[in-house]
Structures are given as structure tokens and as C-alpha cells.
Amino acid sequence: MPTNNYDILVQLHEKALNKALAMVFYNEYIKLEGFYHLSDKLPDSVKSFTSFKYKISLSKEPFVDFRGQDTLFLRFAALLKFTVLSGLELNFNMDFYVISKICFDINTKKIYYNIQGAEIVKIEAQSYYNIGKEFINKLNFIIKEILSEYFKNQVKEIEIPIAINGLKLPMMPQGDVYSLPISNFDVKIIDNQVLTVGISFFNKKGSLLNVKNNTNNKDCYIAIDNQAAYNILDFWWSNTTYDKKQEFGETIEIGFATPLAKGVDSATRLISLGFIQTETDYENLMLNYDGQISLNNKPQVNIKENNLVEVLNLEFTADVSANVYTDVKKHIALDTSSFISDNITPWQDDIDIANINKNKSLVKVKNKFTLQINNAEGKLKINDKNNLAIKITKADFKLLFNKKGTTFSDNTWNKIMEFLKDKVLEKIPEIVISPSLILADLNIFGFSLNLSELNLTTTDKDLVLSTNVNINELVSDKVAVPNYIGNKATKVIHMFHCKGVRDIDTKNRVGYYVMYEALSENYSPCKNCLSSYNIK
Template identity: 25%
Template sequence: MGGSGAEFDFIVETSEEFLNRSLRLFYEESIIPRVLEGRNSLGLPKLLQDYGSVDYRVVFTEPLVVDTLTGGVAHVVFRADVELGLGVLVAGFRVGGVIEGKPVYDRVKMDLDLNVVRFHLDYVQVLDSVDIPSYIVGVVNDVVRDAIMMGLNALDHIHVSPIIGSLNLPEMPEGRSHQLPVRFGNVEIIGSDAISLGFDIATRGDGAKTSLENLSLENDLAVALSQSGVNKVVDFWWTRTTHPKSMPFRGRVDFGNIKEIMSFLSNYSVELLPKLISLGFLEIDYNIVDIWLDYEGVVELSKPAVALNETSMSLEALALVSVTGFLRVELDVALKFDTSGPIPDILTPWEDDAVVAKGRRVFEVWRYRANKKRIELFDSTASLAVDDEQRIMLEVRGCCLDVGLGWRLPQPLLVRLERNIERDIRRAFPAIPMSPSVIRSQFEESDLVMELDINRIVHSEGALIVHADVRYGK
């Protein structure tokens, strides 16, 4: 079937192939019990009235396999060896059949399970090693089946996959109040080869949701993120995150052409400064060693807005930037005392300058300021990645922004400065969570580790569908 059409903030859909790979690994890791043991009382026929109970031991000899997904249940094929003890009589059997399980979501353990609803035994084979009178075997045929079913009834559910591994988002304070309030909505079998789970986030938010429907799985699983879900995750995270929303930056821009900057500075009466300070009695003889611009500032970030468009995804945000620039020059300086004072040298043809001091000095030539400059960020090339906790994260890649300082500097220098500040703004912007942990990265019952590997991203009616494979390892 194509799904009920019920809408949720986000959906996780798993393929039949992934379910079987998980069942095989869980069998190998003994996450699903291989052995079921116990004792049951039986309504035995008169021939066996001395035996009031049966001891059973069921050993699964192969991994469980999902054969079909139909009628709202999963049909799981099993093979097992069964040992039954009737007093002093011990009989061994090889059995096979089908377990019917209804997909359910364990809200406490956050697992996708199959709740066992019934069993079908396809065959019961007496093992050759069993030495039991044939007339007893004939009489207790039904008893054997009942005993085996009782043993299998101990398997009330089957682990299939850990879905939603953690409710913690990155860079958040400790405590339950800071965990994303994810609420399970529904689980359905979609088509004949997938199980789909819908989840909501219990916070206020705007935007369209996405419905339970066939996501055309070609990988292990698909995650459908709706605009509503993304808005809620970003809002919840931004208001609580410990990531600094105000970050300092500093840097330096060197001049490639000293003559160019000197030509620029010649528009200003820099050379008159020492004369004014000393009432004209001091002069400077200098050679330029280096000239550069130091800058420092603070960028304040606003909450980003992520838009899931029909064919693309984009990010918008606002940054307030305050920056101060210091134009500095390093000189080899000779400080001379002009005995003629403020009288121009052209009127004193004799040598009237005496060297007072020589050395290398750094001077601040000019200071520039921009305060709370509003800069709009737009990124249509943001990419998705998966972090260590298997959360889907949006990473800012190529923000389009225009610093536009307008400072009186040579154009090449101003361009380099603004590019540096743009780079600092991008670095200040964090990776943004788009979802909670899709699967658990570590399975508690073993040292099995699971990782998502994004294969492709599809934009569909304003939703973002992430198709991924799951890698198991240790």
C-alpha cells in the first residue's frame, strides 16, 4: 500500500533488505536470543498422563529472514532445533516455519521491533539421533507442536533496528529539558518492501509536514525532513545551544605594492604630523620597511532560516559586524632637529638639521571603524553531512555576503580585507542540526557500531529526502 497519508514532522523509512541485514547481524551478535528455554504444563493424553509438563529448548540455527511485508505484518522465516523433555524421555526435532510480527516502535528503548502475533510451523522433523518409540511419536505429534509453540511464545518481540538513537542535539546544556521533544506518531508497512515510521516534535512551529508514503527506497533507509520539522529543530536548538552567538575575530592584511600605498597616502599630509607636534623643530628622514593593515572585531549571529524549496535548499541569516582597522607602517627613521624651526628649508640653504635619534619604529597611520554593520547571509550551496551521533547536519559552504565597509583604502587592499572578514563570518557560523540522531550509533547489547552514509538527496514538494546506507562495524 502507499501509506495512510498521515503527516508528520519527519519520517524514517527502512527497506526489507536493511531489515534482513540487521537481523543477520543481530543473530551473529546474539542481540536477538538464539536459545529459548523453559517448562510448560500440558494437557497431555492419557497415554502420557504421568508427564505433567514438558521442558523445551529452542535453538535458532539460522538468522531470521523477513520474507514478505503484507497485510500489515512482517512474515519472518525461521529454522530451529528443538529439544523436548518429557520426564526421562528426551526428543529432538528440526522445525521450520513463519513468525508473523506487527511493526511497532518501542518508545522507551527507541527501537523498531516486530511484535509477534502468531506462528506457523511448516514442518517438524524428528532427528535421526532420537530413540523414541514410534507409537509415542504418533500420539504426541500435536503435543510436540504445542510444546514448540510454547517455546516460541517466549519470543514476544524481535529487535529490527534502533531508530532515533538520541534526543540530544550538539552543543547543548545537560538535562532532559534540553533534549529534543520527539514524539512517535505511527508505523506502517509501505508497499511490500518497506516500513515507515512517522515522528513529530512537540514544540510550536510553522511550515508544511510530510506524509507517510513510499519514498522509492534504493538504499537501507530514507529520512524525509519536512519544513515544519526543520523549523522546529533549528528553533529549539538555537534558543538553547551553548555555541557562542557572538565571536571575536582578528587578522592582518599585507600590502603587495608599497609604492601603491604610498601614492595613496600622499593624498594626506602625514609628513606634517611630527612638525605640528614639535612646533616645527623636528623633522623625520625615513625609509619604509613594511606597511599593513591590522583589524579586529566581533561578529554577532542571528538565528538562521532554512528553506526547503521545490528543487533546492537554502539558508538565510543576519550578522552584525563591528570592526576596527589599524593602518600601520614600519620605518627606518632618522629623527633630526631643525635649528631653523618652522622656516621652510628652501629659505635656509645651509645645513641646519642635526640627527637626534635613529631606529626602526612602527607607527599607526590611520584608524578605521565600522560599528554594528548589518550583513545579510545567503547560502544556496549548503551541504548535508552526518555527525558522530548520526544526526543530519547542515554545513555552511559558500555564503554570499557583502561586507561593504567603504573605507578609504586602496581598492585591492579593501577587497582583501572584506574577503578575510567574510571568511571569519563563515567560520563563526556553526553546523546546524536538521534532525535528531536517526539511528543509535552504539548498540547497548554489543560493541556493534552503526554509521549513516548519505547516498543522495532528493527535493520533493518542499520536503528534503535523504537516502542513506547504514554501515555496521566494531
């Protein structure tokens, strides 16, 4: 079965994990700076020769390298800068990795890398220095000590902020008792490619034995047992602070209503024996409507194929009001020829009496309905909080208002009633059946996510969601490489191959294709590579 008998089974392809680590790199989440002292016992007079300042900054995004069912290496490439003898700079390229375990925190309900230790793979000088092997060996020892201290005390874990991060249900009270309970969870790396997490909430069940890679090369795969979805609905409905009400309202222009204006004008002429002539125009016919929809009881839901949901015993209250109004322009004239045609009278027979312009309400109705629907239909959707929710799409009901006194035809009246019914149906509150799954609406390390190639399939036993996850700010595109790189912090512009570029923090780098654009935005040219450029 898709969930391996868990309530929820989540699989993250290594592609998604590497995308998440790219956010760590571009955010400069990992950055080491400080002073290292070879010995604290030396006299102050020689400390400048035995102490140095160091700075380690990543030059590439970390890379996931799976090494077992729960172990992996996070590989790093970095720039290492030493400042020794109170001013001499030594620059090195460095590769290292950290040994990590994949863990799931039962309290925070988050997946993370638990860092176990660091190992240096390679250190190379960026420029030629007359450095002996003994110095390199000592340097390896020092840097490993610095890295170990950093990952032991400062960055002990790195979250994987893509899926099941917190397993939150919307609009719940504070406190652990209002969080979904965890009765069983397991974590496993399969095929050296896919991170798999199985979670059960209310009953201890499920096993990752013989679990298969179901991602089909997509970033994320999530399967949910239907019975678990029903249990989550029960838990949410019983505890949520959401009042399950939805308000709506707006004013719109309508073009389908035709008041009986001509009949009124003809009647006026007959009553006045033809001497009073009125002409009435109705302009800007508007419908103002508002209301509130309240779900009264938890309906019974049954998930079917094709993302459809059978909804039984749906009960809701609809408090709806509507007002149709228009601009009325009436011209009143005295026709001195009465019913004699104006074409055969030798005089100007129409004398203006009045012009009336006013806004008039044609119909104003209000009613409160409690509707009970035995069998309705809904559709599964991912809401704006990334919960799976049921949206009611079909329900057989009528809104009955008193039509007495209105000048609308039956056809127009029925169209207004059908329009209001559609608005009521649209605003029936959605029904939540899962915790938040993918964090597409959150700001993570300063970045935001979006989903692409999303596919949701359902049966009467389970539902499966598969999707790719994109980082909006880091979407790859095939474009020409900018010739110039600017430092947003110092407002200095460089050629892209300038040595000064490597000293620019990643978050402060910005590319320009045209030198003039950078200079016009108050960037100063680098004195080493662009000294002859100036527009002042």
C-alpha cells in the first residue's frame, strides 16, 4: 500500500534536499569567523606570532551524499582566509564534509540533519606560498578543531524545511494537547537517493521494511491513509478555534435584469389622457449582496476516486441579503397635442416640465436559511496553508425570498436567485483533513517556495500527492553570465573574474550586463580591474 501502513508516508528525493541546502548557502547560514591562539601560556610579546584571525565562508552550496540507511555526508567547499603576523593574509580553497544522521524530532515534529563531526578532505593554497608539509598538517589539525567546535556548539543541526515541518493544523489553540499526537515514526534512506519518513498519529502502526522509492524522480511524494484523514478531521473539528463561518459581500454591475420601465411610461400617458409624457431610463444596474455561511455540524465525508469527496449530512446556515438598485433618469413633458402625432401638428407641442435623476432600490431582500443536505459533493484541494481540505462544489438547495412588489420578470428573478446560490455554495467553509504538508507559503532562510507539476490522486483507501518544489529566488535559467559583479555592501563594481569578487559575501553579490547601469546606480569601479571607468 502507498503508506506502508503508516498514517502518512513522506519521501524526499535528494534533488529536494540539495535545493534546501542551496538556501543555506545563499543565506550564508554557515559562516565561521574568529581568532585562534596556538597557546594561551605564551607571553604577550610573542602572541602576535602565534595567534591569527580566520574566516571560513562557503564557496558552493552543500551537497548531499547518502552513506547508509540513516547516515549521510554533507560535503562543503569553502574559502579559508588567515590573517597572521598582524596583517599578512593567506588564502586557501578547502573541501570538507560533516557526518550527519537524519532525525525526526517528536516534539517539534521536524526533520533535520544531526551533525556528528567534521572531516577535512583537501586544503589548497590559492596563491604560491613556500609552505612545507608540516605546516599543512598543522593547518589541517587547526581547521578541524575549529570546525568541530563550530558544529558542536553553534550549528549542531540543520532543519530540512520542505515537508511535514511541524505537522500543524490551522487555527488550533496553543499547547501540546492540541497538536497531532505521534504514536510511531521511522526514518530511512532508500536506494541511496530518497529520504523516507513514516508517521502514525493515533495508533502505533506501520513499517519501512520493504518500502519502495515512489518519487518517480519528483522532489516530494506524500501518501495519506484515508482513515487517518478522517481521524485528523475529527481531531481538528473538536479542537479548532475556527468558528467555521465565512462572510462574503460585494457590489457588482449586472446586465441581465430588465425592469418594466416601458409599461410604467405607457400607463402614465393613459391616465393623463395623453397630455403627460414620461420617458424613463435605467442606468448602472447594480447588485449589492452580503451574507454569512456557518457550518453547524461535522458532516460525514468519504474520499472517492478523481479527487472527489462524497459529503453526507451537510448542515449549514446562510444569512443572506441582497439589494438591486439603479440610477433612474426620468424626463416629464406636457404634450399639448395629446394623442395627435407630433409629426402633423404645426407647433412645438412638447413643453418640458421636469427632469428627475435619482438612485432607486428596485428590490431589497433578506433572509436566514438553515439548510440540510443529505448528499453533497466536494473536491480535494491544497489550501493556502498547505493543508489538504475539502471544498464543497455541488449541493442541491434553493434560496427562497419574497418576490412580491418587484418589477422583475421571472427569468430575471431566477437569475438573481441562482447567482446568490452560487455565492453561498462558494463560501461554505472548507473542511481540513491533513496537517500542513509542504511549506510553499513560508519564508525559509529568506527564500520562498512554490510547487510545480503537482499531481493529486485518490482512491477509496488512500490519497497520494507528488510534486516538484522550486525556490522562487533560485530558479535556474539559461541566460548570459553578467560581465560585472557588484558588491551591494561597499557599492564597488568588479569584472566577474576579478580576485575581489571572491571576498564579496554571497548575499551581497549582484550582476550587471552593462557597466553604465552599475555606475549610474552609484557603484564605484574597482581600482584593480576597472580603474578607467567613470561617468562623473
